[in-house]
Amino acid sequence: MFVAIKEQHKGVDVCINNAGLSHPEPLLSGKTSAWKNIMDVNVLALSICTREAYQSMKERNVDDGHIININSLCGHKVIPFADFHLYTATKYAVTALTEGLRQELRAEKTHIRATSISPGLVATEFISRASSKNPDEVAAFYATTKSLKTKDIASTVTYILSTSPHVQVCAYFQSVWT
Ligand SMILES: NC(=O)c1ccc[n+]([C@@H]2O[C@H](COP(=O)([O-])OP(=O)(O)OC[C@H]3O[C@@H](n4cnc5c(N)ncnc54)[C@H](OP(=O)(O)O)[C@@H]3O)[C@@H](O)[C@H]2O)c1
Numbered sequence: 001m002f003v004a005i006k007e008q009h010k011g012v013d014v015c016i017n018n019a020g021l022s023h024p025e026p027l028l029s030g031k032t033s034a035w036k037n038i039m040d041v042n043v044l045a046l047s048i049c050t051r052e053a054y055q056s057m058k059e060r061n062v063d064d065g066h067i068i069n070i071n072s073l074c075g076h077k078v079i080p081f082a083d084f085h086l087y088t089a090t091k092y093a094v095t096a097l098t099e100g101l102r103q104e105l106r107a108e109k110t111h112i113r114a115t116s117i118s119p120g121l122v123a124t125e126f127i128s129r130a131s132s133k134n135p136d137e138v139a140a141f142y143a144t145t146k147s148l149k150t151k152d153i154a155s156t157v158t159y160i161l162s163t164s165p166h167v168q169v170c171a172y173f174q175s176v177w178t
Contacts, residue, residue: 002052011060015053016157017046018070022087022130035086042090043097050101057112064165065112068157069098073120083131115160115169121147 005012020042023034050067057065074084075091098116105112121127128138160169 002056006056011056011062012053012065013057013062014066014068014161015049016068016070017049019045020070020072020090020126022084022126024083024130024132025086026082027085028082030086038086038090042087043093046094047097050097054105054112058110063111066115066161067101067112068115068117068160069094070153071095071098071116071118073118075116075118087130111165113165113168117153117156117160119148119153121145122153123147123149 002012022038023030025031025034046069050069053065053067056062071094072087072091073079074088075095078085078088095116098114101114105114123142127133127141128135131138133141163169
């Protein structure tokens with residue numbers, strides 16, 4: 001993907017690590033293959049894209065780039081839902097990876113920024129893919145549970161990209177579970 005980006009657009013200035021998933025596989029009974037898939041996408045792919053984006057910025061002397069990780073409230077609090085415990089571990093990893101990235105960027109004396117955005121529940125396809133609920137149960141869940149809209153997350157990303165270089169934004173969204 002990064003080779004194709006280089007050919008078509010020269011490189012990456014902003015990387016938003018959004019891809020993420022979960023499977024309803026609790027810690028006491030879940031399938032190893034499902035856990036590996038969650039780790040691959042939520043932790044490894046995010047780390048690979050971060051490394052490739054940084055290298056792309058570095059080779060083109062881009063000093064005002066930005067790497068934004070779409071984290072979750074699950075990156076800061078363990079919610080009482082067994083289906084999401086392995087997912088929660090990967091989002092805690094995203095919290096650590098964002099802070100580690102910030103420290104490495106600082107050591108490199110670059111002004112490329114690292115940001116983590118931690119939404120609570122957002123109305124997307126996430127729950128229908130990640131839980132064992134059937135479509136009617138998912139619809140009932142969203143009808144009775146307060147959720148953010150995707151435009152709330154998009155506005156947050158736009159705001160963060162527009163802030164001055166010295167500003168560090170800490171974006172947590174209130175959740176029904178906190
Ligand atoms: N929805 C929530 O309540 C919520 C709350 C907090 C944080 N988040 C986080 O928000 C991010 C986006 O999730 P979402 O809510 O938009 O869920 P979603 O509707 O299920 O979308 C997930 C996205 O991840 C992509 N993806 C999954 N596996 C992939 C893979 N192997 N390779 C490439 N792309 C892959 C999907 O691409 P395809 O469509 O092509 O499969 C899709 O674009 C995730 O990191 C999630 O953890 C979501």
